[in-house]
Structures are given as structure tokens and as C-alpha cells.
Amino acid sequence: MHVRTQVPLAPLTTLGIGGNAAVLAELTDPADFPDVVNLARREGARPLVLGGGSNILVADAGCGVPVVRMATQGAVFERDDDGEAVTVTVQAGQSLQDLVEETISNGLTGLETLIGIPGTVGATPVQNVGAYGQEVADVLVRVTAWDWATGREVTLSAENCRLGHRTSIFKHSTRWTLLTVTFRLRPSELSTPITYGMVARVLDVPKGTPVLLAEAAAAVLTVRRSKGMVLDPGDSDNRNVGSVFLSPVVDEKEAENLRAEQAPVNTFPDSLTRVSASWLVKAAGFTLGQAIAPGIRMSTKHFTLVAEGHATAREFAEAARAVAEAVKETTGIQLTPEPDLFGDEPAYLHLKQSALAAAAG
Ligand SMILES: Cc1cc2nc3c(=O)[nH]c(=O)nc-3n(C[C@H](O)[C@H](O)[C@H](O)COP(=O)(O)OP(=O)(O)OC[C@H]3O[C@@H](n4cnc5c(N)ncnc54)[C@H](O)[C@@H]3O)c2cc1C
The missing domain is CATH 3.30.465.10 (Uridine Diphospho-n-acetylenolpyruvylglucosamine Reductase; domain 3)
Incomplete structure (x- = not known):
């Protein structure tokens, strides 16, 4: 296990935002996990666990508790x-x-x-x-x-x-x-049945058709690339966390109204019906590439937020709040943030609170 102090976390995340980890341990050998336990005991705190950093927003002040980066392979x-x-x-x-x-x-x-x-x-x-x-x-x-x-x-x-x-x-x-x-x-050489309209269209097959595994994957990548949902170092929309918001649950009446407006409304394995959060963002009047807060704008390909330059967690949180408020005002639907928050910072506590409130049901 490799332990360092005062390690910038921004380069270890896809958003490229946030301060330092006071202590960062990188675990490459699973047999070294007892060292992580000893480190946490010494530091007197449970660690935060970091993977690829593609679904987290790190506080500008960084993290006082130890961070463990999982790099075990196999x-x-x-x-x-x-x-x-x-x-x-x-x-x-x-x-x-x-x-x-x-x-x-x-x-x-x-x-x-x-x-x-x-x-x-x-x-x-x-x-x-x-x-x-x-x-x-x-x-x-x-x-x-x-x-x-x-x-x-x-x-x-x-x-x-x-x-x-x-x-x-x-x-x-x-x-x-x-x-x-x-x-x-x-x-199996065949995929599970293709259930997404956009993927089925790329493959030119009716929904519900299984196709060769490699063909299914290639079609998904085509759809993802069209939305900037594949990380590509040369892409100016690269600094993102995928979806900033979860797809919100809608009731039958809302679903009916939204379908009439051609919104993507789907029923999920938990039997609840949800509408695409990015469709709601577009419906609230946002445009591709639009600046939302200093350092934060809409992607040029999809209705999600991307960071630029020296963007901060405070700015990202402000942008997420502005988008959620506009969606609430225009559609009446409340958006809940998807990424997890590392470190505590008043500027984004509203995101944490709204995520926890939604999780509690
Ligand atoms: C371009 C893009 C597209 C995306 N598309 C999708 C998508 O289609 N579907 C989807 O579901 N997500 C998507 N995501 C979100 C993200 O990629 C996933 O949530 C992914 O699983 C996060 O993995 P990570 O290793 O980067 O986790 P991190 O961002 O490092 O961590 C995320 C959370 O998991 C916790 N965690 C990580 N590893 C462990 C561990 N070993 N033990 C305990 N807790 C752990 C962290 O503490 C944190 O709370 C996308 C993100 C991006 C940037």
C-alpha cells in the first residue's frame, strides 16, 4: 500500500474539481488491506473510498478523513x-x-x-x-x-x-x-434483447432483438458517443460525471402528459416509471453549451453539466442548484443529484440533503 499526504484529488476525478486528501492510500495488493484498517485506526476515521472518481464531487476544501483509492486488479x-x-x-x-x-x-x-x-x-x-x-x-x-x-x-x-x-x-x-x-x-454469442429504441435504431433491428455481443456493444458506444457519454481525452466536454441528476419518478398522470410531449418515459425493473432528467433540463429552456455558472456549462452534446478551467465544487453545486430550480419551476418535477460528495462544504450541502431526503423516500 502506498500512502501519501496532501494529495490533490481533482486529477483523480473525471470532473477535475476539488481540494486535497489529507491522506491518500492507494491499495494495489488485496493482501495489504489490513494496512488500510490500521491507517483508519491511526487517523481515527473510516476512510472514504475512491475508485475511478467518475461519480463524485470533491469539496474545494478537500477531505480531512483518509481516502483509500482501490487499485486492486484481476x-x-x-x-x-x-x-x-x-x-x-x-x-x-x-x-x-x-x-x-x-x-x-x-x-x-x-x-x-x-x-x-x-x-x-x-x-x-x-x-x-x-x-x-x-x-x-x-x-x-x-x-x-x-x-x-x-x-x-x-x-x-x-x-x-x-x-x-x-x-x-x-x-x-x-x-x-x-x-x-x-x-x-x-x-452466449448473443446479447440480451435490445430494449432501448436508440440502440435498436443504430442496429436497425426491432426492439427486443438479441444481436451479436460485439455488435450490441458497438451500437451502445455509438449512442454514448453522440451524447458525449464516453470519456475521450480530446473531447472538450470530457470533464463530467455522466448524469448530474437521477431520472425522477413520475406518476401515471405525469407520465401520460410527458409522453404526449415525446419525453423519454420508461418503466424500470423496480416497476416505477421515470422520465429522463436530461429531457427535463432541455424542457426547462437550457441550451447545449450554455454557461450556467463560472467554469460550469452544459455539454455541447447532451443536457448535462461539464467543468472548464479552474471550476470549483462551489460553482458546480451552484450550477446544479440553478438547473434543478429551473426544472422545478417549469415542470413541477424535483431533480435529485446522482454523484456522491466527498468532504463537507456548506456550498453544496443542499445537494447532499436533497440526495439523502430522496434516498430516505
Ligand atoms: C461519461 C460518464 C458516463 C457515465 N455513464 C453511466 C451510466 O451509463 N450508468 C451509470 O450507472 N453510471 C454512469 N456513470 C457514473 C459512474 O461512471 C459510475 O457510477 C461508476 O460506477 C463510478 O465508478 P468509480 O470507480 O469512478 O467510482 P467513484 O466515482 O470513485 O466513486 C463513486 C462512489 O462509489 C464509492 N465507491 C467506489 N469504490 C468503492 C468500493 N470499492 N467500496 C465502497 N465504495 C466504493 C465511492 O466512495 C463513491 O461514493 C457515468 C460517468 C461518466 C463520467
């Missing part, structure tokens, strides 16, 4: 006795993108439409990562985690992780550090 594939499935157990620091590519080349279905999502495998159960018809809940078997409340390593079944729409017991909690994640995938 995936072990095991075929079930009956040959019906393959389980893959993956170290938390492994890149999701690399894992998805490996499963596709091994002829395994279950993760192919998650191609292009940045970050680590260990973060995927945290918000039940999902995209274009697949989500972690479909294939998760179990996780192993360090439980800071009991001081023990535990194994939690998928059921005990209580995965919901972009949430789980791990979201908004510092209790567990995920160490490994086990998925169950099915051997």
Missing part, C-alpha cells in the same frame, strides 16, 4: 458444473470497461450494454450501475466487503445489497469498503 472466471453459467469474481479496483471487453471476447452475456461506463468494478454495486437495458442487479451474485461497523470482512449476497434504481445499501454510506464483486454471466 478477475477469475469459473464455469458452473452444468456449463449453464460462468461466475466471475473481480477485484474492486479493476476497470469496468476492461471487464466488459473481456466478457464480450469470452462470449459471455450480461454486461455488454455497460460498455463505455467509466470507473471501477468495486463501485458498480454502489449505485447499481446500469445502462441501455442492463444493470448490475441482473447479474450480481455477491460481494465481499470490509465492514467498518463490526471490524470484519463480510460476504453479502446480491439480495442483502438491496440494489434499487441507482442505489443500494452502499450508497450514502461509509460502512463498507467493497473488496471483490462476483457476477454470474451466461455463455
Whole structure:
């Protein structure tokens, strides 16, 4: 384990915003995890866990509590006795993108439409990562985690992780550090049925059609690129966290009205109906590329916020507040922020409060 002090966190996040970690430990060897436990004891605080930094906003003042960056690597594939499935157990620091590519080349279905999502495998159960018809809940078997409340390593079944729409017991909690994640995938050259209209259109197939795994992934990447949802170092819209807001739940009447306005309204695995947050942002009158706060503007490709220059967490929080307020005023619908917040700062406490209030139901 490599420990450093006063480490700038901005370069370790996709937004490129925020102050220093007072202490940052980078874990590359899973066998060194006891050193993380000892560090936390010395510092007198549970650590914050950092993966690829693609879903966090770091406070301008940085983090006083220790930060552990999960950089453990490796995936072990095991075929079930009956040959019906393959389980893959993956170290938390492994890149999701690399894992998805490996499963596709091994002829395994279950993760192919998650191609292009940045970050680590260990973060995927945290918000039940999902995209274009697949989500972690479909294939998760179990996780192993360090439980800071009991001081023990535990194994939690998928059921005990209580995965919901972009949430789980791990979201908004510092209790567990995920160490490994086990998925169950099915051997097949074909993808799960393509359920997203945009992806089906790229493939030129009717919705509900399975296609070759590599074709499904390529189509998803085409759709993602059109929205700037694939990180590309040369892209001026690169500094983002994907979706700033969760897709809000709407009732039947709202769904009917929104569908009449051609809004993307979908029913999700939890049986709730949601409308696209980015559609609401557009409906509130925002335009692509529009400046929202100093250093923060709309992406030029999609209705999400991107950072520029020396943008600060305060500015990002102000921009998110301005967008949410405008959406509330024009559509009556409340948006909830998706990224997690590292460090406490009055300027963005309203984001944290609104996320926690929404999570509490
Ligand atoms: C361009 C872009 C597109 C995106 N598209 C999607 C999408 O389609 N669908 C989707 O669901 N998300 C999407 N995201 C969000 C993000 O990529 C995912 O949430 C991803 O899982 C975050 O992984 P990470 O390793 O970067 O986590 P981080 O941002 O480092 O951390 C996110 C949260 O998880 C916690 N965490 C991370 N690792 C662990 C661990 N080992 N144990 C315990 N807690 C941990 C952190 O403490 C933090 O609270 C997108 C982001 C970007 C920038």
C-alpha cells in the first residue's frame, strides 16, 4: 500500500474539481488491506473510498478523513458444473470497461450494454450501475466487503445489497469498503434483447432483438458517443460525471402528459416509471453549451453539466442548484443529484440533503 499526504484529488476525478486528501492510500495488493484498517485506526476515521472518481464531487476544501483509492486488479472466471453459467469474481479496483471487453471476447452475456461506463468494478454495486437495458442487479451474485461497523470482512449476497434504481445499501454510506464483486454471466454469442429504441435504431433491428455481443456493444458506444457519454481525452466536454441528476419518478398522470410531449418515459425493473432528467433540463429552456455558472456549462452534446478551467465544487453545486430550480419551476418535477460528495462544504450541502431526503423516500 502506498500512502501519501496532501494529495490533490481533482486529477483523480473525471470532473477535475476539488481540494486535497489529507491522506491518500492507494491499495494495489488485496493482501495489504489490513494496512488500510490500521491507517483508519491511526487517523481515527473510516476512510472514504475512491475508485475511478467518475461519480463524485470533491469539496474545494478537500477531505480531512483518509481516502483509500482501490487499485486492486484481476478477475477469475469459473464455469458452473452444468456449463449453464460462468461466475466471475473481480477485484474492486479493476476497470469496468476492461471487464466488459473481456466478457464480450469470452462470449459471455450480461454486461455488454455497460460498455463505455467509466470507473471501477468495486463501485458498480454502489449505485447499481446500469445502462441501455442492463444493470448490475441482473447479474450480481455477491460481494465481499470490509465492514467498518463490526471490524470484519463480510460476504453479502446480491439480495442483502438491496440494489434499487441507482442505489443500494452502499450508497450514502461509509460502512463498507467493497473488496471483490462476483457476477454470474451466461455463455452466449448473443446479447440480451435490445430494449432501448436508440440502440435498436443504430442496429436497425426491432426492439427486443438479441444481436451479436460485439455488435450490441458497438451500437451502445455509438449512442454514448453522440451524447458525449464516453470519456475521450480530446473531447472538450470530457470533464463530467455522466448524469448530474437521477431520472425522477413520475406518476401515471405525469407520465401520460410527458409522453404526449415525446419525453423519454420508461418503466424500470423496480416497476416505477421515470422520465429522463436530461429531457427535463432541455424542457426547462437550457441550451447545449450554455454557461450556467463560472467554469460550469452544459455539454455541447447532451443536457448535462461539464467543468472548464479552474471550476470549483462551489460553482458546480451552484450550477446544479440553478438547473434543478429551473426544472422545478417549469415542470413541477424535483431533480435529485446522482454523484456522491466527498468532504463537507456548506456550498453544496443542499445537494447532499436533497440526495439523502430522496434516498430516505
Ligand atoms: C461519461 C460518464 C458516463 C457515465 N455513464 C453511466 C451510466 O451509463 N450508468 C451509470 O450507472 N453510471 C454512469 N456513470 C457514473 C459512474 O461512471 C459510475 O457510477 C461508476 O460506477 C463510478 O465508478 P468509480 O470507480 O469512478 O467510482 P467513484 O466515482 O470513485 O466513486 C463513486 C462512489 O462509489 C464509492 N465507491 C467506489 N469504490 C468503492 C468500493 N470499492 N467500496 C465502497 N465504495 C466504493 C465511492 O466512495 C463513491 O461514493 C457515468 C460517468 C461518466 C463520467
